[in-house]
Amino acid sequence: MNKLFEEEIRFNLASRPNWEQGARHREKVTGYLTGLAADRNGRLCVLGAGNSNDLDLKQLLQVYSEIHLVDLDESALEYGVESQAVSDDPRVFRYVRDITGVGQELAACEAAGVQPETDLSEIIQRFSQPAALDLPDPFDVVCSTCVLSQLILQTVNAVGDTHPQFEELMVAIRSQHFQTIVEFINDGGAGFVVSDFVSSESATDMKEVPDFQFTQYLSQLLSSRNFFHGVHPGILFSQLKGNTPLAALVQNVKMLPPWRWDLGSRQYAVAAIQFHRLPRH
Numbered sequence: 001m002n003k004l005f006e007e008e009i010r011f012n013l014a015s016r017p018n019w020e021q022g023a024r025h026r027e028k029v030t031g032y033l034t035g036l037a038a039d040r041n042g043r044l045c046v047l048g049a050g051n052s053n054d055l056d057l058k059q060l061l062q063v064y065s066e067i068h069l070v071d072l073d074e075s076a077l078e079y080g081v082e083s084q085a086v087s088d089d090p091r092v093f094r095y096v097r098d099i100t101g102v103g104q105e106l107a108a109c110e111a112a113g114v115q116p117e118t119d120l121s122e123i124i125q126r127f128s129q130p131a132a133l134d135l136p137d138p139f140d141v142v143c144s145t146c147v148l149s150q151l152i153l154q155t156v157n158a159v160g161d162t163h164p165q166f167e168e169l170m171v172a173i174r175s176q177h178f179q180t181i182v183e184f185i186n187d188g189g190a191g192f193v194v195s196d197f198v199s200s201e202s203a204t205d206m207k208e209v210p211d212f213q214f215t216q217y218l219s220q221l222l223s224s225r226n227f228f229h230g231v232h233p234g235i236l237f238s239q240l241k242g243n244t245p246l247a248a249l250v251q252n253v254k255m256l257p258p259w260r261w262d263l264g265s266r267q268y269a270v271a272a273i274q275f276h277r278l279p280r281h
C-alpha cells in the first residue's frame with residue numbers, strides 16, 4: 001500500500017468525529033457552494049471530499065442535481081454519505097481516485113529514500129498535465145476542499161523540502177491541481193478552491209484571537225512566513241490572475257474573507273477563491 005496515502009487515510013479516520021466542531025467551516029463551504037449553484041440543475045464535483053464533514057450534502061442536493069465526490073480514501077467517502085444518510089441517493093456519486101495520478105511514483109520516492117542528487121525531472125514532468133481521472137466531467141461547479149495542502153505535504157514527506165528540486169516539484173503540483181479544476185469546469189461554470197494554510201500548531205495563539213482581528217492576525221502570520229508550504233493565499237490567487245495561462249480561461253476571480261476550520265485539538269485558517277470558467281472556443 002502507498003505509505004503516503006496510508007497517512008491520509010489515518011488522518012481521515014482520526015478526524016471523523018469532528019462533525020460538531022467543524023460546523024462553522026461546513027456552513028461556509030456549503031453556503032458558498034449554494035451561492036455558486038446558478039440554477040437548480042447543475043452538477044457539483046468535490047475533489048478531496050474525504051469524510052465530507054465540510055459539506056452538508058442534503059442541503060447541497062436541494063440546489064444541485066448531482067454531487068460527485070472524489071477522494072483516494074474509499075472508506076472516508078463511504079463514511080461521509082452514510083453518516084449524512086445519502087448513501088442510497090442516486091444523485092450522489094463516489095469515485096476513488098488519486099487526483100494527481102502521480103501518488104505511486106511519489107510513494108516510490110519516499111520508499112527509496114531520495115538523495116539531494118536524485119533527479120526528480122521525470123516526476124516533475126508527470127505533473128505538467130492533469131491526470132486522466134475518468135470522471136463524467138465537465139461539471140457546473142468544481143470544488144477543491146483542503147486537499148492542496150495535503151498534496152504538497154505528501155511531496156515534503158516523499159522527497160524532503162531541502163531537495164534542490166523541491167520548489168520546482170511543489171510549483172508543478174500546485175499548477176497541476178489548478179489545471180485539473182479549471183479543465184473540469186463547464187463553460188460558464190464555477191470553481192471554488194478552499195485551502196487551509198496555517199494551523200494553531202505553529203500559530204499557537206490562533207484560537208484566542210477574536211474574530212474581528214482574525215484577518216489582521218493572519219496577515220501578520222503570512223508576513224512572518226508562518227504558513228504551510230506552497231499555499232500562501234496570494235500565491236493561490238496568482239494562479240488564476242495576471243499573466244498566467246489559466247488566467248486567460250477564467251473570470252470573476254475573487255478572494256473570499258478567510259475563516260477558521262476547527263478540528264477539535266487543532267484549528268486551521270482557511271483561504272478560499274471562487275471564479276468562473278470562460279467559454280471554450
Ligand SMILES: C[S@@+](CC[C@H](N)C(=O)[O-])C[C@H]1O[C@@H](n2cnc3c(N)ncnc32)[C@H](O)[C@@H]1O
Binds near residue numbers: 012048101
Ligand atoms: C484535509 S482532507 C479534506 C477534508 C474533507 N473534505 C472533510 O471535511 O472530511 C484532504 C482530503 O484529500 C484527500 N487526498 C489527499 N491526497 C489525495 C490525492 N492524491 N487524490 C485524492 N484525494 C486525496 C485525503 O484522502 C483527504 O480526504
